[in-house]
Amino acid sequence: MFYRESGQLKTSYQEDQALLSITQDRIGLLLILIGAFVLIPLLASDYWFTAILIPFLVFSLAALGLNLLTGYAGQLSLGTAAFMAVGAFAAYNFELRVPGLPVLVSFILAGITTAIVGIAFGIPSLRIRGFYLAVATLAAQFFIPWLLVKVGWFTNYSSSGVITTQPVEIFGYVFDSPVERYLLVLAIVSVLALLAKNLVRSNIGRAWMAVRDMDVAAEVIGIKIMRTKLIAFGVSSFYCGVAGALYAYVYLGSVEPDGFNLDLSFRILFMVIIGGIGSIMGSFFGAAFITLLPIFLDIIINDGAALLNLKLAAGITSVMQLLVFGGLIIFFLIVEPLGLARLWQITKEKLRLWPFPH
Amino acid sequence: MEFFLEVLIGGLLAGVMYSLVALGFVLIYKASGVFNFAQGAMVFFAALTFVGAQEKLGLSLWAALAFSLLLMILLGVLTEKIVLRPLVNQPPISLFMVTIGLTFFVEGLAQLMWGTKVYPLELGIPDEPVATTIESLGLSATNLPTVLQEINSFDLIAAIVAGVLVAGLAIFFQITKIGRALRAVADDHQAALSIGIPLKSIWAIVWSVAGFVALVAGLMWGARNGVQFALTFVALKALPVLILGGFDSVMGAIVGGLIIGALEKLAEVYIGPFFGGGIEIWFAYVAALLFLLIRPEGLFGDKQIDRV
Amino acid sequence: MTENILNVNKVSLSFGGVAALKNVSFQVEEHKILAIIGPNGAGKSSLLNVVNGVYKPQKGQVIFKGKTWKNVVPYEAARSGIARTFQNIALFKGMSVLDNILTGRNLKMRAGLLSQAIYLGKCQREETNHRKAVEQIIDFLQIQHIRKTPVGRLPYGLQKRVELARALAAEPELLLLDEPMAGMNVEEKEDMSRFILDVNEEYGTSVILIEHDMGVVMDISDKVVVLDYGKKIGEGTPEEIRNNQEVIDAYLGVAR
Known part of the structure; x- marks a missing residue:
């Protein structure tokens, strides 16, 4: 009843192709942005910023990157964390070796560096598909962190391999407190999400989906498969690289190569699957879900144990996490392969009629 | 030269272990077209169940073996029924992703049942040079070539076990009725179904056999390195093996395992020092990746012709 | 005399020893509709695949708009003005x-x-x-x-x-249609035939059409090529094909 497009007639193709063609959607987005940029900074505690909101946004960006590659272009990658590592260490080295380089420029350069690395590891995708490619991306996952550890230059010869990031300073202003860091990430992620949305609704986005759905037909109508796939790897890696830089600079402050392990790659893949394969918004849903789930699990298990007076076995939380993550992935792929984003879409369709039955 | 041979043989024998894990992948891939990423987790599950059943339930070695086998079969059958059957006809990539979910689930389940501690696994196989073993049996090993004397008994027995297993599977699939049905299913599901092959029970059998193979692999790996979570990472090494050998070839799994094992050891010894060591972590993957660029279908895999 | 937009010149194609096309030649005139007919497995789809670069013939040439193709890939075929539809959507x-x-x-x-x-x-x-x-x-x-x-x-x-x-x-300047009417009912076939004729007339697009429905083929095509076991066994106007003994034999079978 309240969410419906009736009466909103479009008189030009431009209007019909607009990002948010329904007034309700425009209002909705405005409310979300006001909430994210104004209300949350006023209300949330430091714990919320550092433990939930900042990681949520960083992971959203990484999931968005992977989603462009896997969800839109159909190329599965198990090396997301390695590409994040490239971004983190590239940003660190740009800051370290080019004195006075604005940190935002470093982030962009880190993204570009990662894009180049991503394209290099995407080259096998021209000859192999599906899970063959997935296995090939494992090469990146194991090789890159090893290289970062072995070549001391990357970590500025830090003996433990741990790097501590430089302060995030933009135009002389240091983003230091949790709320400042949150706002910085939020701004970057918002802009990059908008750009991603634009890409997927333009020519390149259609080419990605065409290659994903049927590559032979795509080639026959004139899409260059090689170029399209490599652009997907490049753009996706750019996003993962920036996410990696933010992960190091804004979320953790100090990172080591081994932190970007296969487990992290899987976690981001899970965000994409649960959030919604081939959906920009789904990446955010998935990231929120996977970020919050362990926190909830922890609370439930500990409180439940306290309530029942049980003594918990060591490591039970991580075991439960494995079980729940695995179970959810299986559940979603079987029951709702398009993830939370699809559930949201269904809700919207229901809202068109609500509260009336027809 | 002698040193080279020693490294090579060590590598080949280590490769046998990879082959053991890879074998389980191939079986399932052949029968159902599913690339079962969870095979490694199943290896871990099997090994942990075997030691867990002895420690926690106080079962004897043989009882624990029977118990683990039973559980593996149950796991395989349930996986096929609950996880994969609803996804028949979905794109292979979805099936692959669901097995990643399965990996996590099975790993979690194993640790939920038996705890997270590292168990030793004792099969009573000596972990020492062959020469020592032979001498402890009261025989003389002096007329063996030195290279052979240096081989680890454990590796040798693992190789023999793998050989017997492969031979057994080959015979099973070549001469039994089930085997013939399986090969028919591997060729064309629809056609097999239409001539009255019970597809569902074939799949259940294949998953059970894969569970059995996982158990054997789990016992060997567990006895070698202890039963711990890291086992799942070792199992990942089976993936480059498969790329090399081809996903649908039993022969490929064996030869691929041997090649990867040998290459890895040789690379670690001869190339590793130039990079400061530790290249074993990624070498197999990169080797497989390079190989893919030359021959995407693997050494023994079938070449696919695209039809439009 | 109109120009030929496409010349297929003595093309042979085989897959690992199995010959799909043997020495096939034909021409498509500009703004005309050419139908390719033949029993299943006669090599019709393979022929289209050769024309738009999906398969590379071992022998023979494809000359499109006066240019001989060397190692053409589907992308280039699309670029130079060939579009197609597929047998299986x-x-x-x-x-x-x-x-x-x-x-x-x-x-x-x-x-x-x-x-x-x-x-x-x-x-x-x-x-x-x-x-x-x-x-x-x-x-x-x-x-x-x-x-x-x-x-x-x-x-x-x-x-x-x-x-x-x-x-x-x-x-496109040349449109390849691989069984555009397979599995359709009469009404849908009529619609589709009309669309093809309209495209041909309004945009001047040349068309190569593979179709099993003889009624449709005879109605809309300017020329018909008949394939059997990878060989061209007949070519001509619908009228000529209708009376061609070899074609009739291929379709109905003949006692030998």
Whole structure:
């Protein structure tokens, strides 16, 4: 009843192709942005910023990157964390070796560096598909962190391999407190999400989906498969690289190569699957879900144990996490392969009629 | 030269272990077209169940073996029924992703049942040079070539076990009725179904056999390195093996395992020092990746012709 | 005398020893409709695949618009003005009808990656212009009511029509249609025949058509080529083919 497009007639193709063609959607987005940029900074505690909101946004960006590659272009990658590592260490080295380089420029350069690395590891995708490619991306996952550890230059010869990031300073202003860091990430992620949305609704986005759905037909109508796939790897890696830089600079402050392990790659893949394969918004849903789930699990298990007076076995939380993550992935792929984003879409369709039955 | 041979043989024998894990992948891939990423987790599950059943339930070695086998079969059958059957006809990539979910689930389940501690696994196989073993049996090993004397008994027995297993599977699939049905299913599901092959029970059998193979692999790996979570990472090494050998070839799994094992050891010894060591972590993957660029279908895999 | 848009010259193709095409030659005149007929497995689809570069013939040449193709790939065939539809529908299942058809115009889009990411300005103008062109095709094929539907949800006949729309979106000079009417009812076949004739007349597009329905073939084609076991066994106007003894034998079988 309240969410419906009736009466909103479009008189030009431009209007019909607009990002948010329904007034309700425009209002909705405005409310979300006001909430994210104004209300949350006023209300949330430091714990919320550092433990939930900042990681949520960083992971959203990484999931968005992977989603462009896997969800839109159909190329599965198990090396997301390695590409994040490239971004983190590239940003660190740009800051370290080019004195006075604005940190935002470093982030962009880190993204570009990662894009180049991503394209290099995407080259096998021209000859192999599906899970063959997935296995090939494992090469990146194991090789890159090893290289970062072995070549001391990357970590500025830090003996433990741990790097501590430089302060995030933009135009002389240091983003230091949790709320400042949150706002910085939020701004970057918002802009990059908008750009991603634009890409997927333009020519390149259609080419990605065409290659994903049927590559032979795509080639026959004139899409260059090689170029399209490599652009997907490049753009996706750019996003993962920036996410990696933010992960190091804004979320953790100090990172080591081994932190970007296969487990992290899987976690981001899970965000994409649960959030919604081939959906920009789904990446955010998935990231929120996977970020919050362990926190909830922890609370439930500990409180439940306290309530029942049980003594918990060591490591039970991580075991439960494995079980729940695995179970959810299986559940979603079987029951709702398009993830939370699809559930949201269904809700919207229901809202068109609500509260009336027809 | 002698040193080279020693490294090579060590590598080949280590490769046998990879082959053991890879074998389980191939079986399932052949029968159902599913690339079962969870095979490694199943290896871990099997090994942990075997030691867990002895420690926690106080079962004897043989009882624990029977118990683990039973559980593996149950796991395989349930996986096929609950996880994969609803996804028949979905794109292979979805099936692959669901097995990643399965990996996590099975790993979690194993640790939920038996705890997270590292168990030793004792099969009573000596972990020492062959020469020592032979001498402890009261025989003389002096007329063996030195290279052979240096081989680890454990590796040798693992190789023999793998050989017997492969031979057994080959015979099973070549001469039994089930085997013939399986090969028919591997060729064309629809056609097999239409001539009255019970597809569902074939799949259940294949998953059970894969569970059995996982158990054997789990016992060997567990006895070698202890039963711990890291086992799942070792199992990942089976993936480059498969790329090399081809996903649908039993022969490929064996030869691929041997090649990867040998290459890895040789690379670690001869190339590793130039990079400061530790290249074993990624070498197999990169080797497989390079190989893919030359021959995407693997050494023994079938070449696919695209039809439009 | 009209020009030949396509010359297929003594083409042979085999897959690992199995010959799919043996020494096949034929020409397509500009603005004409050529039908290829023949029993199943005669090599008809393989012939189309040779024409648009999916398969490379071991022998013979394909000359398109006066240019002999060397190692042509489907992308180049598309670029030089060949579009096609497939025997088994090859639409992009996850996309809407509109997006599917817009993909057909990818070769005409110029906006760079960055411009697409920013969208406002050049990219938006381009999207709107191409949308206009696509809407004309949508009107022409009468599929306005389904433009935002995901193609996976459409019935078979409409999917075939969307595939034709996608091919037309590229504004091809030569259109290859692989059994565009297979599995359709009489009414749908009539619609499709009319669309093909209209395309041929209004846009002057040359057409190669593979079809099993002899009624349709005889009605709409200017020339017919008959294949059997990879060999050309007949060529001529529909009238000539109807009376060609060898063709009749191939179709009905003959006591030897």
